Each structure stands twice: as C-alpha cells, then as structure tokens.
Amino acid sequence: MISSQGSSHEGHEEPIVAQPGQEALTRGHEPDGYDPASVWSVPILVIVFFVLAFVTTTILFYYLAPSPERPDVHPLAAERNKAPLDERLARITRGGEVDQPRLEPLRIRTGDARAITRPEAPVGNSPEIHPEDLRPTPTTTPDLYRTGWLDPNKTAARVTIEQAMHLALEKNVFAVRKEAVTVPSSVQLPTAANAGRGAASSGSTAAGNNRSAGGASAHTPPAAPPSSATKSSAEKPGPESPNLPQAPQPRPTDLEKR
Secondary structure, three states, X not given: OEEEEOOEEOOEEOOOXXXXXXXXXXXXXXXXXXOHHHXXXXXXXXXXXXXXXXXXXXXXXXXXXXXXXXXXXXXXXXXXXXXXXXXXXXXXXXXXOEOOOOOOOOOOEOOXXXXXXXXXXXXXXXXXXXXXXXXXXXXXXXXXXXXXXXXXXOOOEEOOHHHHHHHHHHOOXXXXXXXXXXXXXXXXXXXXXXXXXXXXXXXXXXXXXHHHOOOOXXXXXXXXXXXXXXXXXXXXXXXXXXXXXXXXXXXXXHHHHO
C-alpha cells in the first residue's frame, strides 16, 4: 500500500509525497497479482459476440432473402432427393434401380452418412481392388488353378494356368518369326537435315539421285511436253548454258540513245 502526506500553507497545497505502505516495506517489493475475472472475460465476450452475430445474420437472411422455389424442379424428383444419403447411394449398384457400378469414393456409412469419419457399412460397398489383386493366384483366382476331367469319356481335361503355359511353350503354340526384322534406320525419321519430311524426303532424294545417274525410276511420272515459249527459248542457246532460256537483254537508257 502507498500512503501520501500533504499539508496546506497560506492557501497553497504542498506537493504530495507518495510512500509505500508498511506491508510493501516488510515484503521488500510491491505485490504482484492480477484479477482472474478480467482474463476469463475476454474469451467469453468473443464467444458471446460470435454467437450473436451468427444468429442475427441467419435470421436476417431467412426473412429478408429467402431461397425461392425453382419452377423447373419436378416435385417427384425433389421428394426423392429428400431421402437419406445412404438410401440414395444404395440405388446405384449392379442389379439395382440404377444398374451401373458406383464410384469407389461414394461409400455407404453407418449413422450420419455425410460424416466421413463414420465407419463403413458391412455390406453395400464395392471392394477396393489394388494392382497386386489382379495377379492370378490360387486365392484370388481359384478357377485358374482347378484340375480335372471335363467329360465322362476323359477326352478333355482342365489344367492349371501354369501347366497351360508350360504346354504352350513345349508345343510351340505361339510361333514366332525366325529371321530378325530389320529396324528402320534413322534416316527415315524427320530431322533438321531433311526439313522435317522424314521418309518422304529420303524417297524423293533417292529418286533424284537415280535420275542424275541416268537411270529412270519406275515410279517417276513422264515429263510434260514443253510449251511454245520453252521451244523458242531453247532454239536460241546462250554462251553459258545452251539448254536453258536466257534472260532478256537490258534496254538502252536515254543517254545511250543520244
């Protein structure tokens, strides 16, 4: 506790000098404490204001902005959709109302079906098949490992899948080609060297090489007959290339005419 002393002299108040209380002097320091009510009041007020805000907003939206009824919804369809989720999922199954397989994540659960933490129902869900379950084993595919005669006369018998594979290899049921197949070379592939044309570019290049060597290709079409312009130009051979038409001579300028 802190005590204060003061006196007045001629109508003027003297400054008050604060002094610690006797309990603080005995303890040697000021008391250190807090009010628990002020600490607990903060989270309680937050929860109260949150509940009030939620209730107020819900009431306002319910009365001021009600959800209108859709005229395009069939009343029987809306009535069927009111059924529990488990009942609606049970309609989708092989041999059921909707004869098709149901997606694996759509599981029928016990209790509240919308809570994914609820345990699954003992029946009504499709089994989850993993890749290792597709391998033939005596447990997963027992029909592939059964043996026995198929007819009373014992003319045909059933063997296991492993025995059938061994017999197929021994009797060469799946014959393969003896000679090796030539793998296409890389020149047939589109590259930057053949302008991305691949085999077509290589074939045209080979045909061009045959024509330049003097051998006509069997698939080369006959050349078109030359036109009259080509004939007239071919009759006047030039000094450099006698078989090609020459460019026209330049016309004289005005200075050359003078």
